[in-house]
Amino acid sequence: NAGVTQTPKFQVLKTGQSMTLQCAQDMNHEYMSWYRQDPGMGLRLIHYSVGAGITDQGEVPNGYNVSRSTTEDFPLRLLSAAPSQTSVYFCASSRTPGLAGPYIRTDTQYFGPGTRLTVL
């Protein structure tokens, strides 16, 4: 298994440009999520998905769109990049979101290697 993969690893954008960060997992995980990591702020949840066709907002969703057409893929779209979106982005997945019963609430999230994005 490749686990959770993210592309690209690095990206530089100009303000106003759009792009899509790719995330894929081959573990048949239901739950996928996107985080951004900024100095002194840990990981902040952008969007998450509990299964194909279902997405929801996290803590900091503004400026980002997601879709989940397949179990494997969960792309993150920046519609009009801003310097405030300069960050490291992590995608993560786990078997379940923790809602379907106590015996699966302990599922660990597996993280991708991250995408370092700079918006000039």
Added chain:
Amino acid sequence: ILNVEQSPQSLHVQEGDSTNFTCSFPSSNFYALHWYRWETAKSPEALFVMTLNGDEKKKGRISATLNTKEGYSYLYIKGSQPEDSATYLCASNTGKLIFGQGTTLQVKP
């Protein structure tokens, strides 16, 4: 408590010292508390997941406890080593995983 909060933000200790960090989280709608270890330039890796009040988990020199009634968890490292240097993240699972800002540990040889 509305958010997941960790303290201290950073910690510098000498090799051999024992240390501990705190994670505070909302006690309502609680499913599980996760601890992750995050080394620079790598992805976070899971340490522990705890669900029940009074849970204690141990992995080598690292252990964790959980108090769901008051909404806190402690992570302990006994006899810190330089390779323990990392950021330690906790996250509360309420159906989605919300992380604290992390505690960055630096162990000096």
